[in-house]
Amino acid sequence: MRRFLLLAWVLAALAAGLAAQLADAAWVAHWLWRAAALPVALHVAVGLVRALLGGRLGVDAVALAAILGAIALDEAAAAAVIGLMVAGGEALEAWAEGRATSALTDLMARAPRHAARIEGDAIAEIDVAAIRPQDLLLVRPGETIPADGTLEDDAATLDDSALTGEALPVSLRRGAALRSGGVNAGPAFRLRATHDAAASTYAAILRLTQEAAAARAPLARLADQWALGFVIATGAMAGGAWVATGDPLRALAVLVVATPCPLILAAPVALMAGIGRAARRGIVVKGGGALERLARIRTVLFDKTGTLTPGHPRLAAIDADPVLGRDGALRLAAALAQGSTHPVSAALVAAAGARGIDVQLPQDVTEVAGGGVTGMVEGRSLMLGAEAFLHEAGIDPQDGFGLVAQVAAAAGSVAWLAVDGRAVAAFVMADGMRQEAPRAVRRLRALDIRRIALVTGDRAAAAQSIGRALRLDAVFAGQSPADKIAVVRVEASTAPTAMVGDGVNDAPALAAADVGIAMGAHGTAAAAQAGDVVLLVDRVDRVPEAIAIARRSRRVALQAIAIGMGMSVIAMAFAAAGLLAPLAGALLQEAIDVFAILYALTALRPARDDQAGGALSPEAGLDERRREHAGLRDLAEHLRSAGEAIGTATRAPDLAAIAARLRGELLPHQREEERALYPEAAARLGGQDPMAPLVRMHAEIEALAERVAVLLRLGAAPEGWHAAAPELRRTLFALEALLRLHLSVEEEMLAGLDAPPR
Incomplete structure (x- = not known):
């Protein structure tokens, strides 16, 4: 607000001075223009002192010298225009940063502050900080979900556009997991909280957003270094013009057009624009430094489970006793699997449901952790589990199923079904690739990512099948968290490297990489905290999109600096040659500043090759x-x-x-x-x-x-x-x-x- 008030003062005084000049009251105009410039000079001087106390020479020294020099040489109009340039530049920077970070600001503004808790037959309005796990909450139409939880009603429609960048609402059914931050786009529904508000998804996103907004980019620091050298060069050119011609106005003109606003403003504006664009696509980048490092990535390492694959097994094939048949075997296995919480059991139940197979409820179900499950179905004694589980009961599952065992060794794991003490079926399970994974890898290749590898703790056979399908350059299987760190460090020693993962065991590798990219939609909090980039959308194709946004933002920042400073250098040469008066130079420099900052804001727009696609109607x-x-x-x-x-x-x-x-x-x-x-x-x-x-x-x-x-x-x-x-x-x-x-x-x-x- 202070920046805009200062700009308003300068504009008012400048306009009043212009009116006085037109009324032939030149001395009044000169005093009004001085009144416009001096508060700006004081503001710049305070900032310069703070910079000197911080151990660096502020680049505003050129602007301060230009204002004071113009007043000393009785160029009051030029002093006022320089004041307008400085105040306008700061106000334009504030507006541009607000425009660039609007997506991040929207996230902060949408944070819920109150919630409706159902207490018996009554509804109590509580602060979100009072939400506790197992609370039953009412989410009304248009309200933001205040905490993570599960849907207690038959259906709900959510708008997650602010979190994921996708405009289409999503319909969810009873029991679905809901993330805080989504907006209720349908009728009111009940939510059973699974976390308090502070531990929920949206609170974590807000913390990441605050980190992203507060971080300072290396490119901005580099711009400061260039600006320091530019101050020295400017002083030399202005002093040289004065000494060579004896005309102090030439030195003043050089100082006026040399104010390095494009250098000190364009870089942070472009990088913040990139961060804002990424946020609208469900990608939280933790500051300009992370964005810059992301732009230089040349090697990408992926975890497998939960990253390139959904992390949920599915039924890939069935081999069964011909008398029982595949559908009969699946009917029995799915019935028994209802008594287990293991992901393989869930996959069998889902497969039976997809085929329209009705299953009975099992009886006398017993589950052995890490082994399998036993019980009675249709009056038969059933066992469902791993090969070792059946071996412990004296059953040889390989008898008659050798071919399936060989297929499973290459394609996935096997759940065996035994009926009345005899193995009758084998279910080959596989964790298939994400649908978007091949497209993501091809997009990375198109972005000139030179090496793409898989680093996983899974067994070699399962990892190699994913590596072959995606045409990866290398596959590192059976890797412990310490092994993953070693692989990351070896790869990072040859090229800037990004690691993509979602689990607790990925967090050390994410922290060790040049850029850690966490699958944060359903990943762990540890991975999200360790990552420099967090994907709020559960899609791996956001990885190449994040890299493309980072590269475009950095390219736009450098182009804005080069264009703005190039124009300033040309104007300085004209000023030193006496072809540009101080007042004209001030007006020209103002135009250069505006152009450079507006050009930096083009990082908000998608690149031409990013505009294809989009959701179908x-x-x-x-x-x-x-x-x-x-x-x-x-x-x-x-x-x-x-x-x-x-x-x-x-x-x-x-x-x-x-x-x-x-x-x-x-x-x-x-x-x-x-x-x-x-x-x-x-x-x-x-x-x-x-x-x-x-x-x-x-x-x-x-x-x-x-x-x-x-x-x-x-x-x-x-x-x-x-x-x-x-x-x-x-x-x-x-x-x-x-x-x-x-x-x-x-x-x-x-x-x-x-x-x-x-």
Whole structure:
């Protein structure tokens, strides 16, 4: 506020002096202009003394010398304009910093201060500091969630745009975990607090925001160093012009146009603009120093679980006794898994639900930590767990399942099911890649990141499969936290290195890297505190976006400095040659300052290559099509099962049902994608016909589905099955492979066109 008051005083006095000059009251005008300049000189002198007491020469020395010199040489108008330049520069800096940090300011302004706690039949208004775990809170429409918790009602709609940068609201169901800071965009709902307000997500974000706003960037300090040299050069040029010509006005003109506002203002404004832009995209950068280091990164190291993978296992494949069948085995395993809290158990229950399999409640369930679970289902004694768990009960799970064990060694872990003392099924579990991970790695390559590696504590087989799929340069598996630090230090010795992780065991490595990037949406507090950059959105593709923003901000800062100071140096040369009077120089320098700061603010805008993409409209139906993918993957599993069951003398039992699903489920899904989803996605992705490969796959899938129908008709004729069976078997396998490939490719292509998954 003081800066704007000073500017108002200078403008008023300058205008009054101009009016007096036009009224032929020159002596009044001169005193008014002096009155405009002297408070600014006093303000600058105080700042200069503070800088000297801090052990450095303030760059405002040039401005102070220019004002005092103009008054001494009876150039009152020039003194007033210099005062306007200084006061206006500071006010413009304050406005620019406010503009650049508006996203951070919005986060602070939205911090909830009160909450409604449900106490029996009454509602009490309490301070957020009084919230305790297990409190039942009421969140009204438009209110900000005050603390982390779980949803106690059937549904809620949240607007997380201020936290994640995504404009589309998200719908959540009962039991969903809600983060503080989101805004209720629907009807009121009840929330069961899991943390107090101080330990919740939004409070941590505010602390990170305050750190980001308070930190001073190395580029700003470097600008101060350049400014010090510039002060010396300015004094030499001004003194030289005076000595050479004997005209003190030339020295004054040099001082006037030499005020290094572009140097001392442009760098911090551009960097704060970058921090503000990052915040709007759900990326909290802890200050300009972190932003500068991020801009220089050339090596990126990723953790695996929770970073490149979601961290939640999913069912990848089933091998079962033919008598029981895959669906029968999953029905029993999912029923028993209901009595366990292990992530593998949750994955089995979810897989059964996705396939529409009804499961009974288990009885006499006993869970052994780190081993497995036992119980009774449908009157049978079941065991579900690791290989060692079954071995302890005298059951050899490898008997008849050697192939699955070999597959699991390369692709994931295995949960074994034993019924009445005999192993009958093996469930291959895998922690699949995040949909956006391949795109993130390719974007990093496009940003000239020269080395990308995986550093994980997981076993080599699981890590190598991720490394191969993403085409990483190196994979370091089986790494302890101390090993991760050693890898980071080795990589950082050759190039600036960033480490990306989310867990407690990643925190030391994040702290050891040049830049630690923490997945803060669902990651641990330790990782968020150790990281220099915190991703509030649970998407790994924010990593290359953060680097791109940092590089653009640093580039804009350097360009603003170079342009502003280059123009000032040219003006100094003209002033030293007597071609620029002090008053004209002051007006010119004011224009240079404004231009340099406004140019620095262009760091708020996205780069040209960042403007493609964006969320699709609801009419495109992306969410609906994605939900249908679970059913199509189940269809692919049945295609494989049917192909395996076909013999020249026997028919697969569910071929008619599969043909019906192809007609009623798969083909309508593809037609709807081509009608509504693909045209809008193509417009977002840009380029020449980006959806052509997916449309071509659709055509091939339709051709194979038609072939299945034809072969089934041929096989229904007398003696026709023997001739049709081999070709039908091959067609089912081909259709299954193409369908799985198509689903994976489509999900990756469209990964950046929706709101982040929550």
